Amino acid sequence: MQKVPFGVTQFFVILCQASGLIIAAYAATVSGSLIGVILASFGGGVGAVNILSLATHFPKETVKSWSTGWGAAGIVASLCYAAFTEAHFANLSIKTTLLLMLGSPIFYAIAYWIILEMPKSVHQVEIFNFKSYYIKNIKIAPVKTFSSPPTSEIAETAEMPFECEKEEGKKNLGFIEKLKLFVVFKKYTVPLFFVYFGQYLINQGLLLIAAFLTVDSMLFIVPNITLIFPFLILEGLITGSSYGNTIYRIHADVPKNIKEIVMSTITVAYSLGTVSAAFTAIPLHNYVCDKQIRYFM
Numbered sequence: 494m495q496k497v498p499f500g501v502t503q504f505f506v507i508l509c510q511a512s513g514l515i516i517a518a519y520a521a522t523v524s525g526s527l528i529g530v531i532l533a534s535f536g537g538g539v540g541a542v543n544i545l546s547l548a549t550h551f552p553k554e555t556v557k558s559w560s561t562g563w564g565a566a567g568i569v570a571s572l573c574y575a576a577f578t579e580a581h582f583a584n585l586s587i588k589t590t591l592l593l594m595l596g597s598p599i600f601y602a603i604a605y606w607i608i609l610e611m612p613k614s615v616h617q618v619e620i621f622n623f624k625s626y627y628i629k630n631i632k633i634a635p636v637k638t639f640s641s642p643p644t645s646e647i648a649e650t651a652e653m654p655f656e657c658e659k660e661e662g663k664k665n666l667g668f669i670e671k672l673k674l675f676v677v678f679k680k681y682t683v684p685l686f687f688v689y690f691g692q693y694l695i696n697q698g699l700l701l702i703a704a705f706l707t708v709d710s711m712l713f714i715v716p717n718i719t720l721i722f723p724f725l726i727l728e729g730l731i732t733g734s735s736y737g738n739t740i741y742r743i744h745a746d747v748p749k750n751i752k753e754i755v756m757s758t759i760t761v762a763y764s765l766g767t768v769s770a771a772f773t774a775i776p777l778h779n780y781v782c783d784k785q786i787r788y789f790m
Contacts, residue, residue, distance in 0.1 A: 496628045500618040502543045503605050509536025510598045518591035542760045545740065549752040550614045553744045560737030570597075674751065675758050681739050682762040689766030692732045694774055695725070736763065 513533025520526040541563075548555050577583045577590040585593070611617065619625045675682055740759055747755050 498616045498618045498626065498628060499543060499547050500606075501626055502539065503602075506536045506540035506543065507598045507602050509533060509539070510601075511595055514591050514594050514598075518588045538760075538764070542757050545756045545760060546753045547615070548740075549744065549749075549756055550612050553741065556741045556744045557737070560733065560740065563736070564733050570594075674755055675761065678743075678747075678755055678758060681743055681755075682758055685735060685739050685759060685762040686766040686769075688732050688735045689763040690770045690773075692728055693767050693770035694777075695728055 510533050513529045513531070513536065515529070516532060517526050517529030520529055544559065548559055574590060574594075575582075577585045577593065578587060616628055617625070740756065743755055743759065744752065
C-alpha cells in the first residue's frame with residue numbers, strides 16, 4: 494500500500510463508502526445489503542490504515558485528534574442513525590437515512606483535498622500525469638534491532654528515545670521484513686491485540702451473559718442489565734486510552750524511516766484482535782444460549 498499515493502487511496506476509500514451506502518439503501522435482499530456493508534467496511538479499514546500512515550508526516554499532536562475522531566465517529570454515526578429513524582424524531586425510512594449519510598464521504602473529500610494542507614514530504618498526485626499514481630521505489634534503511642535506552646535518558650532524547658541499527662545503504666523493504674516489524678515492535682502490537690480482543694469479545698460475546706444473569710433465577714446477582722453498562726463504559730475507556738497512547742508513543746518514539754510502516758502495523762494488531770474475538774464469540778455465544786434454553790426447559 495505504500496507504493497500507492499495517499500490521494501489515490503483516499504479516492505478509493507471515498508468511492509467504497511459512497512458505493513456501500515448506495516447499494517445498501519437500494520438493496521432489495523439481505524445479501525445485497527450485506528454487499529453494501531462489506532464494501533463500506535472495507536473502505537473504512539483501508540482508510541484507517543492510510544490515515545494513520547499519513548499522520549506520520551504531521552506533528553505528533555495530530556495523533557491526539559485522530560484518537561478523538563476515531564472514538565467520536567462511532568458515537569456520532571450511531572446517534573444520527575437513531576435520530577433519523579426514530580419515530581419520535583425524524584421518522585425517516587432506512588433508505589432515506591442511508592442516502593443522507595452520503596454527506597459523510599462528501600465532507601471527507603472536502604476535508605482531505607480542500608481543507609488539509611499537505612506537507613512537502615507527502616507524494617502529490619497530478620491528475621493528468623498517470624505516472625504519479627504509483628510510487629515506484631520506496632527505499633529505507635532496514636531495521637536489525639530495536640532497543641530502548643535507560644529511563645534516565647528518555648528526557649534527553651524526547652524526540653527519538655529509541656534507536657534503530659541500520660545497515661550500509663538502503664533497499665526496498667520486502668513483505669517478510671514488514672512482517673518482522675510486527676514482531677520487533679511487539680511492545681506496541683501485542684498489548685493492543687489483547688485489548689481489542691477483550692473489548693469485542695465482551696461487546697459481541699459476553700454481553701449476552703449479562704442478559705442471562707438477569708433472568709428470574711439470578712435476580713439476586715444482577716437485578717437489571719443497566720448495572721452492566723458502567724462496566725462497558727469502563728472497558729471502552731481502557732480500550733480508547735490504550736489505542737490513543739499506543740499510536741502517540743509510536744509517533745513520538747519510532748525513527749522516521751520506518752514510522753509510516755510501523756503505524757500501519759497497529760491497524761493489523763487491532764484488526765486481528767477484533768477478528769479473533771469474533772470467532773471466539775461464536776462458540777461462547779452458542780454455549781450461553783444452550784445454557785439458557787436448558788434453564789427454561
